[in-house]
Amino acid sequence: MPAPLFTVINTFTLKDPAGAEDFERRFLDHVRWMRAQEGFRAHQAVRATERPEVYVNLGWWAAPDLFKQVMASETFQEHAKEFHRIVDVEADPSLGILRIDAEGGQAAGDGSVVLVERFTVTGDAEAFEAAYRAYAEAVAGLDGFGHTDLVKSVVRPGQYTAATRWSGPGAYETARHTPEYTAVLKHAEVATVAATPVAGNRAPEVTRHG
Template identity: 85%
Template sequence: MPAPLFTVINTFTLKDPAGAGDFERRFLDHVQWMRAQEGFRAHQAVRATERPEVYVNLGWWAAPDLFKRVMASETFQEHAKEFHRIVEVAADPSLGILRIDADGGQPAGGEPVVLVERFTVTGEADAFEAAYRAYAEAAARLDGFGHTDLAKSLVRPGGYTAATRWSGPAACRAAQHTPEYAAVLKLAEAETVVAAPVAGNRASEVTRHG
């Protein structure tokens, strides 16, 4: 069983909403460089539908030390300095505990959406993780499912983040009406962000952790 992936979750909020194009160009250049670094596995960047000044990026790394080494590089520091001029950045370092991909890759058709969910678990973590796994496995059998990831925060007590890609809003809503999803919500408070994918790739060697 592969080791869990270190997950870097960054929320970027534009200081000037009119600067989205500039930010996305800089970000895509940065991601292209990051993909070539040792330990990089995958990432998913999205833009919130109802708050288009907000972007979320989930990056998956083989180990935190490899990511820290990249962070210390001159190139990364130059990129970070540029970003901080145009966005506010909130980081939530986490550990990936579940990853499931649809058979055959991305769902076909529709306008894809990514549901980003920030959970706060007040009860037993094991019970929540088991409930989310049951939901994710049920969701993977539904039409329009693309992939899902769940990560446990290393800094937020009881904090988890999930990102699930669907072929469109209807498929996403159908999953939220399943009994498995209702069981998840009984164990945690959830803050949800519906978003559009901006850029991303998947790690081919890993389909599931946990």
């Protein structure tokens, strides 16, 4: 099986909430450069709905060493220096666990939202992963589902992040009331952030590690 994609989750918090336009311009310039780098596969950037000063970006890479090479470059360091002037940055390196798209490959559509869920597994990690997979496969056929990615932190034991695209709040609330989601919560506690897509593209398929 192919190796899981290395995933970097960056949470950016604006030091000045009025600086969103400047940050987004700089970030999109940075992403255009990143897309040309060896090993870059895809990314998804979102802005929190209730805390618009907070952005989250998931970046998928073929391997951690390739990402480290890019980080060491002069251009990346210049971009990082600019970012740190206007945002606080929290990074969470992770490994891709699964990717599921809507049945028939249909996107969630314009006006969609991305639900970012931070799971803290309180029991067996494999049981949690199996429960999340069962949930994702069950809701993939629901109206309003676009796609989901689940990744596992490599530096914070028991921590997972899921990013799921939906057509709107009604769609994800329906999904969160399914028995499959109830089963997920038997294995983990969750903190949820609804967000607006800013930029991104889909990652290639990932497989469960191991």
